[in-house]
Amino acid sequence: DVKVTQSSRYLVKRTGEKVFLECVQDMDHENMFWYRQDPGLGLRLIYFSYDVKMKEKGDIPEGYSVSREKKERFSLILESASTNQTSMYLCASSLGRWGAGNQPQHFGDGTRLSIL
């Protein structure tokens, strides 16, 4: 079974802090994704990566950056945390460098982040 592990289940930070969310997958998947999930809005794509050191903006990249130095690890960075970034963050991975749209994504259990 594919395992996607997010480093923290719950995290509390203060406004202005730089926050790192880590995600590791163990199935040698090319593609990795970061989403945020908010009630009534579903999942919104922040950033994704289809290869090491590659990144693509999703639908809501403002205020975030990402890093993918190794194939199995994809980090989401909140450069200067704000209260409107309080949310559930989900990491996912999938096979297939091209045509990722026909592959199922495998999700971690999420990080519930609160910014005070």
Next chain:
Amino acid sequence: AQSVAQPEDQVNVAEGNPLTVKCTYSVSGNPYLFWYVQYPNRGLQFLLKYITGDNLVKGSYGFEAEFNKSQTSFHLKKPSALVSDSALYFCAVGGFQKLVFGTGTRLLVSP
């Protein structure tokens, strides 16, 4: 651009009755369609997908989905609901490099 719509925020059904969770999609070209389930405080779990072939797709936990090209729909179904099926369900459509998710439908199965 691809999009999906889940017209119901919540679906209520009694245990043992059939259930349907609705999804409609909009794509140019052939659609890649997915259903996921999310239990409380967990990530999304993949249930099933339609890429091509039979219009009735079978998935995990006894779920199936019916692809209807003329109605651009991909409804999730189960012949007999269980209380343990209560969860949040997401429909998704595949684009070139990513999936686009619906806003989710909460399924509540009462004993």
